[in-house]
Amino acid sequence: MLGSQKNGTIQQANNEGYPGKTITFLQDSIVPKINTLKPDYILLEIGVNDMSFPVEPENAPFRLSNLLDKIASACPDAKILLASISPIWTNRILDYNKSLPGVVELKQKQGMKLYLCDMYNAGIVINDVPDAIHPNDAGYAKMGNVWADAILSIQKKSNLPTVPSNVNVLAGPRQNIVRWNSAFQAKGYKVKRSMSASGVFKEVAKVIKNYWWVDTAVVNNSTYYYQVSAINDEGESENSVTVNTTPTENLGILINCGGGKSAGFAEDFGYEGGERSNWYWDKINLKNVPNQNAIFVYKTGRQGSFVYKIQNLDPAKFYAIKLHFVEGTFNMPEKRVFDVEINEIKKLANFDIFEKTRTKNLAHIESFYLKPNAKGEFNIRFISEIGDACVNGIEIGN
Numbered sequence: 001m002l003g004s005q006k007n008g009t010i011q012q013a014n015n016e017g018y019p020g021k022t023i024t025f026l027q028d029s030i031v032p033k034i035n036t037l038k039p040d041y042i043l044l045e046i047g048v049n050d051m052s053f054p055v056e057p058e059n060a061p062f063r064l065s066n067l068l069d070k071i072a073s074a075c076p077d078a079k080i081l082l083a084s085i086s087p088i089w090t091n092r093i094l095d096y097n098k099s100l101p102g103v104v105e106l107k108q109k110q111g112m113k114l115y116l117c118d119m120y121n122a123g124i125v126i127n128d129v130p131d132a133i134h135p136n137d138a139g140y141a142k143m144g145n146v147w148a149d150a151i152l153s154i155q156k157k158s159n160l161p162t163v164p165s166n167v168n169v170l171a172g173p174r175q176n177i178v179r180w181n182s183a184f185q186a187k188g189y190k191v192k193r194s195m196s197a198s199g200v201f202k203e204v205a206k207v208i209k210n211y212w213w214v215d216t217a218v219v220n221n222s223t224y225y226y227q228v229s230a231i232n233d234e235g236e237s238e239n240s241v242t243v244n245t246t247p248t249e250n251l252g253i254l255i256n257c258g259g260g261k262s263a264g265f266a267e268d269f270g271y272e273g274g275e276r277s278n279w280y281w282d283k284i285n286l287k288n289v290p291n292q293n294a295i296f297v298y299k300t301g302r303q304g305s306f307v308y309k310i311q312n313l314d315p316a317k318f319y320a321i322k323l324h325f326v327e328g329t330f331n332m333p334e335k336r337v338f339d340v341e342i343n344e345i346k347k348l349a350n351f352d353i354f355e356k357t358r359t360k361n362l363a364h365i366e367s368f369y370l371k372p373n374a375k376g377e378f379n380i381r382f383i384s385e386i387g388d389a390c391v392n393g394i395e396i397g398n
Helices: 023-029 031-037 048-052 057-074 091-109 137-155 294-298 353-357
Strands: 041-044 079-083 114-117 168-172 175-179 188-194 202-207 212-215 224-232 243-245 253-256 271-276 302-310 319-325 337-342 345-351 364-370 378-386 389-391 393-397
Touching: 023 031, 023 057, 031 057, 041 137, 048 057, 048 091, 057 079, 057 091, 079 091, 079 137, 091 114, 091 271, 114 137, 168 243, 175 224, 188 212, 202 212, 294 319, 294 393, 302 393, 319 378, 319 389, 337 364, 337 389, 345 364, 353 364, 378 389
Parallel strands: 041 079, 079 114
Antiparallel strands: 168 175, 175 212, 188 202, 188 224, 224 243, 253 393, 271 302, 302 378, 302 389, 319 364, 319 393, 337 345, 337 378
16 A cells, blocks of 8 residues: 555554545645655545535536546556545535546546446445445445456456356245345346246346345245346456345335334335435434334435336235335425326325425325236336425335
């Protein structure tokens, strides 16, 4: 490790980390040091402070591009590993992360030895970021694994993606939700299934844009085994570790919309459209919520106009549906008004969370008791009228 700064307790804690600094600061201050140090690898995660203060966030990708040009000019033989920002729940961070693949693709075409490391989908969850900005030891360990996988892959001179990590599966009624972390250099993933741990695993899905897949071609009380591989234009990685689960009718489906696994709720899945909402910084009042451990469910959400699709339920059976809401942004009504349709039937019209709760940051639940459609589906659609529709959690139970 090389650098003029010291941080941490390991023997070689040299680095060029500068708390509170921005992309422009690195452009002006770090490049001469890189030229002197001549590192083999440069691990770069930058942009948090540009987004947080904020400092012209819309121009941050342009400033990043200039910084990369200066680094590559000062040390052309170094491999630059650019990381997306790990989960900090603001829309500016999301927009910035979305810009990074385009920056990397352009620089690679220009011959730069630049690689993108996906920290945002590295399995860092809400509990790993207690102040919503800085990871704890568990979060930093996950970040370290992303850097290590990338460096080892580059050293092997392999253009294949790395093996997906943290593969897990959660059972529900007649369905299994398979999840995994992003893999270095992956452009998509293959999900494979078998009826035994030692059996033949056959591909059952190809996933391009998500890190989850819902297997609805299952029956209750049978055990299913899964592996996941990563793919890109060069080929396919080895298969991941094998995971298994057994769906049963007694299990419910709990989704932490826009957030990670917490308090019995699964990490966000089953959605089409929308985006993660901003982290709610204030204390959430849970006095009307049975699950007093569900604080992180109300810290994030999904917003915009979007739909959650819950599939493979019993079409002859009634299910309890609970939608979890909190107004964490506005201090008055008529700032966020939206409709909620379930299977094309309007269940909430001109719904205003603040008008319902009469206060900010008070958790609220709307409940329904319904049958799925003839296909065994609930399509829960959120339609923005004023501002962005939002939801914090969804429960489907018996």
